[in-house]
Amino acid sequence: MGTEISPKVDPSRVIEHETYELEGVDISGHWNRMFEQRVIFDYDVEQLDRVTALGGGESMGYCYQCAQCIAVCPVDHVGDYGPRKIYRKLQVGMDFFTSDDLWLCTTCGNCLRVCPKEVDMLQIIPAVRKEAVLEGTVPPELQDVFEKTARYGNPLGKNSKRRHAWTKGLDVEVPIIADLDRKVDVLWWVSDYPSYHPRGMEASRSLARVLTKLGIDFAILGAEERHDGDSMLRAGEQGLFEMLADQNIETLNKYEFDVLLTTDPHAYNAFLNEYPARGGEYNVEHYSTFLAGRIEELGLSENIGSKVTFHDPCYLGRQNGVYDEPRELIEALPGVELVEMWRIRQNGYCCGGGGGGMWLDGFAADNQNMRLSEKRVLEAVETGADTLCVVCPYEVSRFEDAVKSTNNDEALVVRDISELLAQAMGLATG
């Protein structure tokens, strides 16, 4: 092999700007290559073989460099990363298992949608990360979240006893199913951020009011609810996912209910696609589809007077095919005009929170020139909308932070669909 990269330069800290001018000199493009060895002295294809030997990693070897993935990879637009580039780097000997590239994928799945060779990053990334987790080469901030989730049952490291603290003092009753000691029609799986995050809690209170107004017989698990595990699985912590899934299935087995209602598309995905293999089969519904089926009963009468754009969550839309129902709800809001962003539905741009991205914010900042959520907020502002409507609890906080960091506080507010519905129903929000 050739000379080593100078230890004075940590390539992971070098940020490439697509266009950049320094003291009047245009240094756009791959100027950071100057810090790396120029000549390729070998093709150490063993690194590619290591990936394709993994269960789930096989299709990494199928890439024929058409590069369709790059145009739809959300990360490549804010950094130099994409599936077909991973393949080339593996050919020239990148150790993917210890590479920063391993942690940039948000498992949004848009590359697989357009890939003519069906290179499946949704399988490849978790398979390689699983090995990195076993080796202990996980970015510290994500490792911290793994440990918190294992210990407390939620990635925020909050006390499980306070999981339903958001219901305290609420103007409607939110029963705990263990207290009811009977079957309910709907068991609402609230999830972590709607239980603990201030903005998530506001959305939860709105949804509780909407469900109550509809006369739905519902209850929550309260302190017995844990993280669903889906994002842990995508982030490579398969063991943690299995532990959580088995605990959750055991908890759910204790109670009788017809519908398992989820707030979080990631939980929805887990219950729909991952839990059945472990013996947990439920009639699971996302709250957007649940409410869209009851539009007439909602009694939407208050004028909202707003121009709204909608962000498709990857794990509701692209992964599970739900695109229309959230839009039906928005269009049913009085005085609301729905304006669409550039990349929507199957081609929806990722918020950056999936696949562990929720807990890699600092890491992403080191490797990208912008957060994905910031890129998306700029697209939302471009539509002329005053409201960005979301139906995924990862997004309220991500997008609100992005609205601030891109100086769009005056232009755009971020609201959960349940908050907009509660307002239109004349109910209290917040």
Place this chain on the structure above:
Amino acid sequence: MRSDRVVVVGAGPAGLEAARLAAELGSPVTLIEKRDVAGGMPIHSDYAALTHHFRSASGAMAEMIDAVTSNHLIDIRTGTEITAVDGAAGEFSVTLSANGSTEDIDAGAVILATGFQHFDPGRETQQYQYYEYADVITIAEAEKMLKDENFVTPSTGKPPERVAFIQCVGSRDRQIGNEYCSKVCCGISSKQAIEIREMVPAARVFIFYIDMRMYGYWENEIYWPAQEQHKVNYVKGIITEILSKNGRLVVRGEDTTMGRPMEVEMDMVILAVGMEPSQGTRAMADVLSLPTNKYGFIDTDHDILDTVTTTVPGVYVAGAATGPADLDDSISSAGAAAAKAVSMLRSATVTV
């Protein structure tokens, strides 16, 4: 009944050549064509110049049609379909259907030249918004505009300033199910790019590709002149999607050798659609119980030394019915099929 007649199915380039040669070798021929006119895809789809010699398609096909109509041994039946084939090699009974009436004819051998159809880019995926954007067209549609010498942006009727070709549409794709390379599209796009540059000199033309497959003389006859004399711009990196922004088409992809994502405005996008088995090829495979490959093209017996003999004795296949083929290949395989059919009929014993 034993017959020395050769029935050729399909009057495109391969069928016309097979019929011409079989008759020239002395066999009576019935040439069946489903459409009302002979000439196959080059006529039906209004091809302009042929790839790779830039000869007028209508001129070349007229010459081929003249060669069969002037031969008294050849009976051409247009507007006719085959509904059944009974019997065995040397003594087939072929049922023809035309204008609601049927007729049985005797034949010793059958040559299938039922060809291909263009991939429909709106059918499997809306990736390129082909059904949505008027200015996204296929190379087949571009041929007609070039033939009419009126190459304009469909939505405005004005000559385009920027034209993009996207290669490999409907080919080399596991998701669509067409895993094969369609062979001719790289050459056809480059040929059309040259024609566009000659017809609309102000237009800038870009070809976005994965690999340019310009084998043999196509390299020096088409690819190099396109780049060197006609200033066609080749960019390695396929377009992922076409979006509309501020009323203009935006092609999005990656410029792979620069390693940078790319979003470029275009007036027109031409999709280099590949080949699929034609309806006629599929129908004849059913009628003759011929095995097809997973893509629906007719399987030959896979001997590299025999590209035209099928697994059904007395039945031969030529042209793009067996898989993607250019004109040179189609004419060559048609000659081989005609020679083998006539030779089989003249041999003392027929192996069944």
